[in-house]
Amino acid sequence: MTTTKGSAASLTFLGAADTVTGSRYLVSAPSSRILVDCGLFQGFKVLRERNRALFPVPPDSVDAVVLTHAHLDHSGYLPALVRDGFGGRIYASAGTASLCRIMLMDSAYLLEEEARHAAKHKWSRHEHPRPLYTTQDAERAVERFVIVPEGEETSVSGAIGIVLHPAGHILGAMSAYVDVDGRRLCFTGDLGRTDDPLMRPPHPFEGADVLVTESTYGDRAHSTVDPETSLGDIVRRTVRRNGVVLIPAFAVGRTETVLLHLSRLRDRGEIPDVPIYVNSPMAISVAEVYRRHPEEHRLSREEVDRLYGLATPIHSVDDSKLLNLRGGPMIIISASGMLAGGRILHHLQAYAPDERNAIVLTGYQAGGTRGARLLSGARTLRVFGREIAVEAEVVAIDSMSAHADADGVLRWMRGASHAPGAVYVTHGEPAAADALRLRIEHELGWPARVPAHGEEVPISPEPRPRARFAP
Known part of the structure; x- marks a missing residue:
C-alpha cells in the first residue's frame, strides 16, 4: 500500500473489488484518511484468509470510518480494526448504529463459539483455534459510533465531509456521498429495490464526480414470479410430506420479509397453520430496532408486532436443540442466510x-458459501468438520432479494442530474461486475471499469469534463 497522508487525494479498493464481499474503500486526502465501509470477507477460503492478514494500512493512520449499512460484509471487520489501533469515530445512520450494536456483538460471540467448538472437537487444522476478534473487541467498536442525520452535511476528518441518503436494502442502509479535495464521490452501498415489500425505495442518485457502485446482481434480472407464490408452494408441498421447511435467512431484513410473506399467505388461507419458529437471537433483538425506526420501512409498529407474533422465538441453546428432535411439520427461520454459521448449521445437520x-434459499449466495454449493446442486455439505448428506428438496427464491437487479441499478443511475466522470463497478462476482460495466458504458455512455483488489486511483483536484449521457 503506497497511499500516504500528504499525497494527492486518492481512492483505494481494499475490498469488494474482485468479489461480492469485504466492502472496504480507502479515501485519502493530503491531511486525512477515511474508510468507507469496513467489512468481512466471506465465502471462498482464499477470500476469508484476507480477514486474518494485516490490514493494508496501519489502522491508527485511519482517521474515521463511514458505514453504508450494518451487514457484516460492510461492517464486520470493525472490532479487529479497533483492536489493532484505530482510534477514530465510526459515522453511520441511526438505524445502522442500532443494528451494529446487535450484529457486531453477535458476530464476535459466534466467532468465539466456533473457536471453542473447533478446539473441543478438533476439526480445525490449528492446535489452538482463536476467533478473529472477541466480544470485548466488539464492545470497544460500538462505543465509537457517531450518528449522522440523513441528508445533513457532516465533517468527518479534516477537509473530508459526507452526506448520507437512504439506499433501501435494509433498515439504516445509506448511500454515502463523500466530498474531498473539491470533488464529490458517491458510494452506493447496497442498493435496494423500488418494489421491496418491506423497505422504502432508494433516494434518487444526486450525481457525483466519481461513482462507486455495487453490482451484486449486475448480470441478471430478478424473477417476475411472486415470491409468495413460490413460498406458498414449497410450504404446502413439504407439509404434505410431514416435513420441515428450513429457511436460512439474514437476521436483518430477510427474516422480516419472510415473516411478512408467511403472514400474508396464512391470512389468505394459502398455507396450513403449522408452527413457525424464529431461531435467531439477533433477529429477535432486531424487532425492537424496526419498532424504533418506522420512517425507514413500510410497516407500522403494529404490523411489526404482528409479524413477530406469528412465530415462536427461540432464545436458548437448549430450546434450539429441541427443535432438531421435534420433526415436522414446521417452519424454521434461522441465520445465516448463506449457511455460513450460526444455529442454522445444527438444523442443517438434523434435517x-x-x-x-x-431448504429454502431466499437471497444471494456468495461463491464459496454452503448456500452457493447447494444452488450448484451439491448433495453433501461439510459442517463442523463432517460431510452431511443433502436429501432434502432445495428451492431458491431469488425474487425475495433485497438488492436491486441490473435494471434497477441502471434506472437509479439514470436519475442523476449530471453524469459522473468515472464509474467503478465493485461488490460483485467477476461476471456480474463486468456485465454491469458493459451496460453502463453502452446504455449510459459513462466511462466505467472494474478495479482490481488493492488498486489505487487518483481523485483529480481539478474539475474535468463530465461524461455525457448517451442519447
Missing part, C-alpha cells in the same frame, strides 16, 4: 439428510 424436508 438435510431427510427427503421429506425442504
Whole structure:
C-alpha cells in the first residue's frame, strides 16, 4: 500500500473489488484518511484468509470510518480494526448504529463459539483455534459510533465531509456521498429495490464526480414470479410430506420479509397453520430496532408486532436443540442466510439428510458459501468438520432479494442530474461486475471499469469534463 497522508487525494479498493464481499474503500486526502465501509470477507477460503492478514494500512493512520449499512460484509471487520489501533469515530445512520450494536456483538460471540467448538472437537487444522476478534473487541467498536442525520452535511476528518441518503436494502442502509479535495464521490452501498415489500425505495442518485457502485446482481434480472407464490408452494408441498421447511435467512431484513410473506399467505388461507419458529437471537433483538425506526420501512409498529407474533422465538441453546428432535411439520427461520454459521448449521445437520424436508434459499449466495454449493446442486455439505448428506428438496427464491437487479441499478443511475466522470463497478462476482460495466458504458455512455483488489486511483483536484449521457 503506497497511499500516504500528504499525497494527492486518492481512492483505494481494499475490498469488494474482485468479489461480492469485504466492502472496504480507502479515501485519502493530503491531511486525512477515511474508510468507507469496513467489512468481512466471506465465502471462498482464499477470500476469508484476507480477514486474518494485516490490514493494508496501519489502522491508527485511519482517521474515521463511514458505514453504508450494518451487514457484516460492510461492517464486520470493525472490532479487529479497533483492536489493532484505530482510534477514530465510526459515522453511520441511526438505524445502522442500532443494528451494529446487535450484529457486531453477535458476530464476535459466534466467532468465539466456533473457536471453542473447533478446539473441543478438533476439526480445525490449528492446535489452538482463536476467533478473529472477541466480544470485548466488539464492545470497544460500538462505543465509537457517531450518528449522522440523513441528508445533513457532516465533517468527518479534516477537509473530508459526507452526506448520507437512504439506499433501501435494509433498515439504516445509506448511500454515502463523500466530498474531498473539491470533488464529490458517491458510494452506493447496497442498493435496494423500488418494489421491496418491506423497505422504502432508494433516494434518487444526486450525481457525483466519481461513482462507486455495487453490482451484486449486475448480470441478471430478478424473477417476475411472486415470491409468495413460490413460498406458498414449497410450504404446502413439504407439509404434505410431514416435513420441515428450513429457511436460512439474514437476521436483518430477510427474516422480516419472510415473516411478512408467511403472514400474508396464512391470512389468505394459502398455507396450513403449522408452527413457525424464529431461531435467531439477533433477529429477535432486531424487532425492537424496526419498532424504533418506522420512517425507514413500510410497516407500522403494529404490523411489526404482528409479524413477530406469528412465530415462536427461540432464545436458548437448549430450546434450539429441541427443535432438531421435534420433526415436522414446521417452519424454521434461522441465520445465516448463506449457511455460513450460526444455529442454522445444527438444523442443517438434523434435517438435510431427510427427503421429506425442504431448504429454502431466499437471497444471494456468495461463491464459496454452503448456500452457493447447494444452488450448484451439491448433495453433501461439510459442517463442523463432517460431510452431511443433502436429501432434502432445495428451492431458491431469488425474487425475495433485497438488492436491486441490473435494471434497477441502471434506472437509479439514470436519475442523476449530471453524469459522473468515472464509474467503478465493485461488490460483485467477476461476471456480474463486468456485465454491469458493459451496460453502463453502452446504455449510459459513462466511462466505467472494474478495479482490481488493492488498486489505487487518483481523485483529480481539478474539475474535468463530465461524461455525457448517451442519447
